[in-house]
Amino acid sequence: MKDKYLPIGTVCMLKNGKKRVMITGFCAIPVEDKSKIYDYSGCIFPEGFLTSNQICLFNHDQIEKIFHMGFQDESQEELNKVLQKSVETRESKNVFENKIIEI
Numbered sequence: 818m819k820d821k822y823l824p825i826g827t828v829c830m831l832k833n834g835k836k837r838v839m840i841t842g843f844c845a846i847p848v849e850d851k852s853k854i855y856d857y858s859g860c861i862f863p864e865g866f867l868t869s870n871q872i873c874l875f876n877h878d879q880i881e882k883i884f885h886m887g888f889q890d891e892s893q894e895e896l897n898k899v900l901q902k903s904v905e906t907r908e909s910k911n912v913f914e915n916k917i918i919e920i
Contacts, residue, residue, distance in 0.1 A: 821856065821877045822843060822856065822877075822896075822897045822900050822901070823840055823857070823877075823880075823883070823886065823887065824840070824886065824887035824888055824889045824893045825840055825841060825842070825887050825888070825893075826839060826840065826885075826886075826887025826888055827839070827840045827883060827885065827886050827887040828840075828862050828883070828884045828885040829880045829881070829882060829883045829884060830880075830881050830882045830884065831873075831875055831879050831880060831881060832879055832880075832881045834881070836861045836862070837861070837862040837863075837884060838859040838860070838861060838862060838873050838875070839859055839860055839861075839862040839865070840857050840858075840859050840887065841858055841859050841860055841866070842857065842858035842859075843856065843857060843858070843896075843900050844856070844900060844903065844904065845857065845858040845872075845874045847874055854904065855874040855875055855876055856875065856876045856877045857874070857875055857876070857877070858872055858873065858874055859872075859873045859874075859875065860872065860873065861873070
């Protein structure tokens with residue numbers, strides 16, 4: 818089981834990156850290729866979300882350095898479990914169903 822999802826608000830540098838990125842979401846599917854799923858979505862730091870074409874999609878293995886960990890509590894831990902299970906299910910079925918996750 819993958820234990821890798823960093824909390825929202827985590828600030829990191831991606832490999833070969835020039836600007837830091839802040840994690841803003843999980844399990845992002847790009848519009849141009851719905852068969853792909855990325856571990857994270859993010860925005861540049863410290864500028865934040867400026868326009869819709871500045872969203873950064875990346876995977877955990879692309880992170881080179883973590884500068885700041887986002888807030889973590891029991892709800893983040895529970896979400897981490899749900900994300901792991903959802904991705905494992907998707908990978909085993911190779912199908913993604915758009916569902917709202919209730920925690």
